[in-house]
Amino acid sequence: MNMNTIMLSMMRFNRRAKRIVYSFLTCIIILNLLPVPTDLISVGMVTVLAAESPQKQESQDSRILWLVNPNNPLEATYRPERLVLLKGYAINAEARVAYLKMLEDMRAVGIEGLKLQSAYRAYRHQQAIFNEKIKSLVKMGHTEEGARTIAARSVAVPGASEHQLGLAVDVSIDGQLSVDFAETEAGVWIKNNSARYGYIVRYPKEKTAITRIMYEPWHLRYVGVPHAEFMRENNLCFEEYIDLVKNAGIILFWLGDGRYYKISYSSSYINKTSENVESYSISSIGASPSDGYIITELKRFLS
Numbered sequence: 668m669n670m671n672t673i674m675l676s677m678m679r680f681n682r683r684a685k686r687i688v689y690s691f692l693t694c695i696i697i698l699n700l701l702p703v704p705t706d707l708i709s710v711g712m713v714t715v716l717a718a719e720s721p722q723k724q725e726s727q728d729s730r731i732l733w734l735v736n737p738n739n740p741l742e743a744t745y746r747p748e749r750l751v752l753l754k755g756y757a758i759n760a761e762a763r764v765a766y767l768k769m770l771e772d773m774r775a776v777g778i779e780g781l782k783l784q785s786a787y788r789a790y791r792h793q794q795a796i797f798n799e800k801i802k803s804l805v806k807m808g809h810t811e812e813g814a815r816t817i818a819a820r821s822v823a824v825p826g827a828s829e830h831q832l833g834l835a836v837d838v839s840i841d842g843q844l845s846v847d848f849a850e851t852e853a854g855v856w857i858k859n860n861s862a863r864y865g866y867i868v869r870y871p872k873e874k875t876a877i878t879r880i881m882y883e884p885w886h887l888r889y890v891g892v893p894h895a896e897f898m899r900e901n902n903l904c905f906e907e908y909i910d911l912v913k914n915a916g917i918i919l920f921w922l923g924d925g926r927y928y929k930i931s932y933s934s935s936y937i938n939k940t941s942e943n944v945e946s947y948s949i950s951s952i953g954a955s956p957s958d959g960y961i962i963t964e965l966k967r968f969l970s
Protein backbone atom coordinates (compact mmCIF):
# COMPACT_ATOMS: atom_id res chain seq x y z
CA MET A 668 0.00 0.00 0.00
CA ASN A 669 1.44 3.39 -0.91
CA MET A 670 0.72 6.79 0.61
CA ASN A 671 -1.77 7.57 -2.13
CA THR A 672 -3.90 4.63 -1.10
CA ILE A 673 -3.55 5.57 2.54
CA MET A 674 -4.75 9.13 2.00
CA LEU A 675 -7.74 8.04 -0.04
CA SER A 676 -8.76 5.36 2.38
CA MET A 677 -8.49 7.78 5.26
CA MET A 678 -11.07 9.92 3.61
CA ARG A 679 -13.47 7.02 3.63
CA PHE A 680 -13.23 6.91 7.39
CA ASN A 681 -16.46 7.27 9.34
CA ARG A 682 -19.10 6.24 6.87
CA ARG A 683 -21.76 7.90 8.90
CA ALA A 684 -20.15 11.28 8.65
CA LYS A 685 -20.73 13.31 5.55
CA ARG A 686 -18.27 11.97 3.05
CA ILE A 687 -15.57 14.16 1.63
CA VAL A 688 -14.04 12.77 -1.50
CA TYR A 689 -11.05 14.73 -2.62
CA SER A 690 -8.50 13.45 -5.03
CA PHE A 691 -5.08 12.85 -3.58
CA LEU A 692 -3.84 15.95 -5.40
CA THR A 693 -6.60 18.18 -4.02
CA CYS A 694 -5.85 16.83 -0.60
CA ILE A 695 -2.20 17.82 -0.83
CA ILE A 696 -3.17 21.30 -2.07
CA ILE A 697 -5.51 21.78 0.86
CA LEU A 698 -2.84 20.64 3.26
CA ASN A 699 -0.56 23.29 1.86
CA LEU A 700 -3.20 25.97 2.47
CA LEU A 701 -3.39 25.23 6.17
CA PRO A 702 -2.27 28.06 8.45
CA VAL A 703 0.38 25.94 10.17
CA PRO A 704 0.90 23.07 7.78
CA THR A 705 4.41 21.98 8.70
CA ASP A 706 3.49 18.85 10.60
CA LEU A 707 0.83 17.89 8.09
CA ILE A 708 2.92 17.92 4.97
CA SER A 709 5.82 16.05 6.49
CA VAL A 710 4.12 12.76 5.68
CA GLY A 711 6.56 9.92 6.03
CA MET A 712 8.43 11.29 9.00
CA VAL A 713 7.55 12.39 12.50
CA THR A 714 7.97 16.07 13.18
CA VAL A 715 7.52 17.80 16.48
CA LEU A 716 6.92 21.47 15.93
CA ALA A 717 9.09 23.88 17.84
CA ALA A 718 6.04 26.13 18.20
CA GLU A 719 4.01 23.51 20.02
CA SER A 720 2.21 24.64 23.12
CA PRO A 721 3.02 23.10 26.49
CA GLN A 722 1.37 19.83 27.37
CA LYS A 723 -2.31 20.34 27.98
CA GLN A 724 -3.78 16.87 27.84
CA GLU A 725 -3.28 13.62 29.65
CA SER A 726 -0.41 11.89 27.95
CA GLN A 727 0.35 8.71 29.81
CA ASP A 728 1.26 5.62 27.87
CA SER A 729 -2.11 3.91 27.30
CA ARG A 730 -0.52 0.70 25.94
CA ILE A 731 -3.69 0.01 23.96
CA LEU A 732 -1.64 -0.57 20.82
CA TRP A 733 0.70 -3.18 22.21
CA LEU A 734 1.30 -5.82 19.60
CA VAL A 735 1.44 -9.22 21.23
CA ASN A 736 2.11 -12.37 19.23
CA PRO A 737 4.64 -15.23 19.24
CA ASN A 738 7.35 -12.81 18.02
CA ASN A 739 6.42 -10.21 20.63
CA PRO A 740 5.59 -12.11 23.82
CA LEU A 741 4.87 -10.63 27.22
CA GLU A 742 6.90 -11.38 30.31
CA ALA A 743 5.35 -13.99 32.58
CA THR A 744 5.18 -11.34 35.30
CA TYR A 745 3.39 -8.72 33.18
CA ARG A 746 0.06 -7.68 34.64
CA PRO A 747 -1.75 -4.65 33.23
CA GLU A 748 -2.78 -1.66 35.26
CA ARG A 749 -6.27 -0.20 35.18
CA LEU A 750 -8.17 -3.49 35.21
CA VAL A 751 -11.84 -3.25 36.14
CA LEU A 752 -14.62 -5.80 36.29
CA LEU A 753 -17.03 -6.56 33.46
CA LYS A 754 -19.58 -9.30 33.99
CA GLY A 755 -17.22 -11.04 36.37
CA TYR A 756 -14.12 -10.72 34.16
CA ALA A 757 -11.23 -8.32 34.61
CA ILE A 758 -10.67 -6.02 31.66
CA ASN A 759 -8.99 -2.72 30.75
CA ALA A 760 -11.19 0.22 31.82
CA GLU A 761 -11.33 1.84 28.37
CA ALA A 762 -12.09 -1.48 26.67
CA ARG A 763 -14.91 -2.04 29.15
CA VAL A 764 -16.65 1.24 28.32
CA ALA A 765 -16.38 0.50 24.59
CA TYR A 766 -17.68 -3.05 25.04
CA LEU A 767 -20.74 -1.89 26.96
CA LYS A 768 -21.54 0.74 24.34
CA MET A 769 -21.23 -1.87 21.61
CA LEU A 770 -23.52 -4.21 23.51
CA GLU A 771 -26.08 -1.47 24.02
CA ASP A 772 -26.11 -0.60 20.30
CA MET A 773 -26.43 -4.27 19.34
CA ARG A 774 -29.47 -4.54 21.56
CA ALA A 775 -30.90 -1.36 20.06
CA VAL A 776 -30.97 -3.08 16.67
CA GLY A 777 -32.55 -6.19 18.15
CA ILE A 778 -29.53 -8.45 18.57
CA GLU A 779 -29.61 -10.02 22.00
CA GLY A 780 -27.69 -12.69 23.83
CA LEU A 781 -24.03 -11.81 23.29
CA LYS A 782 -22.10 -13.55 26.05
CA LEU A 783 -18.71 -12.54 27.35
CA GLN A 784 -16.65 -15.74 27.66
CA SER A 785 -13.26 -14.39 28.62
CA ALA A 786 -11.31 -11.14 29.06
CA TYR A 787 -8.09 -10.72 31.08
CA ARG A 788 -6.12 -13.90 31.65
CA ALA A 789 -2.96 -14.11 33.69
CA TYR A 790 0.12 -15.78 32.22
CA ARG A 791 -0.34 -18.78 34.49
CA HIS A 792 -3.92 -19.23 33.39
CA GLN A 793 -2.85 -19.15 29.72
CA GLN A 794 -0.13 -21.68 30.49
CA ALA A 795 -2.70 -24.02 32.05
CA ILE A 796 -4.96 -23.75 28.97
CA PHE A 797 -2.02 -24.37 26.65
CA ASN A 798 -0.82 -27.39 28.62
CA GLU A 799 -4.34 -28.79 28.68
CA LYS A 800 -4.52 -28.52 24.89
CA ILE A 801 -1.19 -30.33 24.49
CA LYS A 802 -2.35 -33.08 26.84
CA SER A 803 -5.53 -33.69 24.86
CA LEU A 804 -3.58 -33.79 21.58
CA VAL A 805 -1.08 -36.27 23.01
CA LYS A 806 -4.02 -38.42 24.10
CA MET A 807 -5.21 -38.36 20.50
CA GLY A 808 -1.88 -39.89 19.47
CA HIS A 809 0.30 -36.87 18.62
CA THR A 810 3.89 -36.69 19.81
CA GLU A 811 4.67 -34.10 22.48
CA GLU A 812 6.44 -31.90 19.93
CA GLY A 813 3.73 -32.31 17.30
CA ALA A 814 1.07 -31.53 19.88
CA ARG A 815 2.89 -28.35 20.85
CA THR A 816 2.98 -27.13 17.24
CA ILE A 817 -0.68 -27.90 16.64
CA ALA A 818 -1.75 -26.38 19.95
CA ALA A 819 0.02 -23.12 19.12
CA ARG A 820 -2.29 -22.61 16.14
CA SER A 821 -5.44 -22.60 18.22
CA VAL A 822 -4.26 -21.57 21.68
CA ALA A 823 -1.82 -18.72 22.14
CA VAL A 824 1.41 -19.87 23.75
CA PRO A 825 1.87 -18.39 27.24
CA GLY A 826 3.06 -14.79 26.88
CA ALA A 827 1.68 -14.50 23.34
CA SER A 828 -1.94 -14.10 24.39
CA GLU A 829 -3.60 -10.72 24.14
CA HIS A 830 -5.80 -11.77 27.03
CA GLN A 831 -2.81 -11.09 29.28
CA LEU A 832 -3.10 -7.43 28.22
CA GLY A 833 -6.68 -7.14 29.46
CA LEU A 834 -7.55 -5.76 26.02
CA ALA A 835 -9.09 -8.86 24.43
CA VAL A 836 -12.49 -10.45 24.83
CA ASP A 837 -13.96 -13.73 23.64
CA VAL A 838 -17.66 -13.59 22.87
CA SER A 839 -20.32 -16.09 21.88
CA ILE A 840 -24.03 -16.62 21.57
CA ASP A 841 -24.26 -20.20 22.76
CA GLY A 842 -21.27 -20.51 25.08
CA GLN A 843 -19.15 -22.13 22.36
CA LEU A 844 -16.08 -20.49 20.86
CA SER A 845 -16.62 -21.69 17.35
CA VAL A 846 -16.20 -20.41 13.79
CA ASP A 847 -19.97 -20.84 13.47
CA PHE A 848 -20.23 -17.63 15.47
CA ALA A 849 -19.28 -15.72 12.29
CA GLU A 850 -22.52 -16.86 10.64
CA THR A 851 -24.78 -15.75 13.47
CA GLU A 852 -26.55 -12.41 13.43
CA ALA A 853 -24.31 -11.22 16.26
CA GLY A 854 -21.16 -12.47 14.51
CA VAL A 855 -22.03 -10.67 11.28
CA TRP A 856 -22.91 -7.48 13.15
CA ILE A 857 -19.66 -7.57 15.09
CA LYS A 858 -17.58 -8.11 11.98
CA ASN A 859 -19.21 -5.07 10.35
CA ASN A 860 -19.52 -2.77 13.35
CA SER A 861 -17.03 -3.56 16.12
CA ALA A 862 -14.49 -1.09 14.69
CA ARG A 863 -16.84 1.77 15.50
CA TYR A 864 -16.22 0.93 19.14
CA GLY A 865 -12.50 0.37 18.76
CA TYR A 866 -12.55 -3.44 18.53
CA ILE A 867 -11.04 -5.55 15.78
CA VAL A 868 -11.62 -9.18 14.92
CA ARG A 869 -8.01 -9.92 15.66
CA TYR A 870 -7.48 -13.19 13.80
CA PRO A 871 -9.27 -12.90 10.46
CA LYS A 872 -9.76 -15.85 8.15
CA GLU A 873 -7.62 -14.47 5.33
CA LYS A 874 -4.71 -13.41 7.56
CA THR A 875 -3.75 -16.63 9.29
CA ALA A 876 -0.42 -16.75 7.43
CA ILE A 877 0.52 -13.47 9.12
CA THR A 878 -1.09 -13.86 12.54
CA ARG A 879 -0.18 -17.55 12.76
CA ILE A 880 -3.40 -18.04 14.72
CA MET A 881 -6.38 -19.80 13.20
CA TYR A 882 -9.53 -17.88 12.28
CA GLU A 883 -11.21 -16.73 15.50
CA PRO A 884 -14.34 -14.67 14.80
CA TRP A 885 -15.04 -14.62 18.55
CA HIS A 886 -11.78 -13.02 19.67
CA LEU A 887 -11.94 -9.22 19.69
CA ARG A 888 -9.09 -6.92 20.55
CA TYR A 889 -9.53 -3.35 21.71
CA VAL A 890 -7.21 -0.89 19.94
CA GLY A 891 -9.26 2.33 19.90
CA VAL A 892 -11.59 3.70 17.26
CA PRO A 893 -9.41 5.31 14.58
CA HIS A 894 -7.02 2.37 14.48
CA ALA A 895 -9.80 -0.22 14.32
CA GLU A 896 -11.58 1.75 11.59
CA PHE A 897 -8.43 2.07 9.53
CA MET A 898 -7.73 -1.66 9.76
CA ARG A 899 -11.26 -2.54 8.73
CA GLU A 900 -11.36 -0.06 5.85
CA ASN A 901 -8.06 -1.28 4.50
CA ASN A 902 -8.44 -4.94 5.32
CA LEU A 903 -5.34 -5.03 7.47
CA CYS A 904 -4.62 -7.25 10.43
CA PHE A 905 -2.91 -5.73 13.45
CA GLU A 906 0.59 -6.84 12.44
CA GLU A 907 0.16 -5.20 9.02
CA TYR A 908 -1.23 -2.01 10.55
CA ILE A 909 1.66 -1.56 12.98
CA ASP A 910 4.11 -2.09 10.10
CA LEU A 911 2.24 0.46 8.02
CA VAL A 912 2.26 3.18 10.68
CA LYS A 913 5.94 2.57 11.38
CA ASN A 914 6.81 2.80 7.72
CA ALA A 915 4.52 5.68 6.78
CA GLY A 916 5.41 7.74 9.86
CA ILE A 917 2.14 9.68 9.73
CA ILE A 918 -1.32 8.83 8.52
CA LEU A 919 -4.33 11.12 8.52
CA PHE A 920 -8.00 10.29 8.89
CA TRP A 921 -10.58 12.81 7.77
CA LEU A 922 -13.85 12.77 9.68
CA GLY A 923 -15.83 15.00 7.34
CA ASP A 924 -16.74 17.50 10.05
CA GLY A 925 -13.67 19.67 10.05
CA ARG A 926 -11.71 17.27 12.21
CA TYR A 927 -9.16 14.59 11.49
CA TYR A 928 -7.05 12.04 13.28
CA LYS A 929 -3.33 12.27 12.96
CA ILE A 930 -1.69 8.95 13.75
CA SER A 931 2.05 9.01 13.92
CA TYR A 932 4.94 6.80 14.87
CA SER A 933 7.75 7.97 17.11
CA SER A 934 10.78 6.04 18.26
CA SER A 935 10.76 8.02 21.51
CA TYR A 936 8.18 9.15 24.04
CA ILE A 937 6.59 12.51 23.20
CA ASN A 938 4.21 14.18 25.59
CA LYS A 939 3.66 17.48 23.86
CA THR A 940 0.56 18.38 21.94
CA SER A 941 0.14 21.04 19.32
CA GLU A 942 -2.55 23.69 19.01
CA ASN A 943 -6.08 22.72 17.95
CA VAL A 944 -5.83 19.23 19.40
CA GLU A 945 -9.04 17.87 20.88
CA SER A 946 -7.55 14.68 22.20
CA TYR A 947 -4.10 13.21 22.45
CA SER A 948 -2.96 9.77 23.41
CA ILE A 949 0.27 7.88 23.20
CA SER A 950 0.77 4.14 23.28
CA SER A 951 3.93 2.13 23.16
CA ILE A 952 3.61 -0.76 20.73
CA GLY A 953 5.59 -3.28 22.70
CA ALA A 954 7.01 -4.00 26.10
CA SER A 955 10.45 -2.73 25.14
CA PRO A 956 10.98 1.05 24.87
CA SER A 957 12.90 0.40 21.65
CA ASP A 958 9.65 -0.76 19.99
CA GLY A 959 8.54 2.86 19.78
CA TYR A 960 5.22 4.64 20.17
CA ILE A 961 2.10 5.50 18.24
CA ILE A 962 0.60 8.92 18.89
CA THR A 963 -3.08 9.51 18.18
CA GLU A 964 -4.32 13.08 17.92
CA LEU A 965 -7.79 14.28 17.09
CA LYS A 966 -7.32 17.69 15.51
CA ARG A 967 -9.37 20.44 14.01
CA PHE A 968 -8.81 21.25 10.35
CA LEU A 969 -9.44 24.97 10.76
CA SER A 970 -8.81 26.81 13.97
Ligand SMILES: [Zn+2]
Nearest residue numbers: 835836837886
Ligand atom coordinates in the same frame (compact mmCIF):
# COMPACT_ATOMS: atom_id res chain seq x y z
ZN1 LIG B 1 -9.44 -14.97 22.84
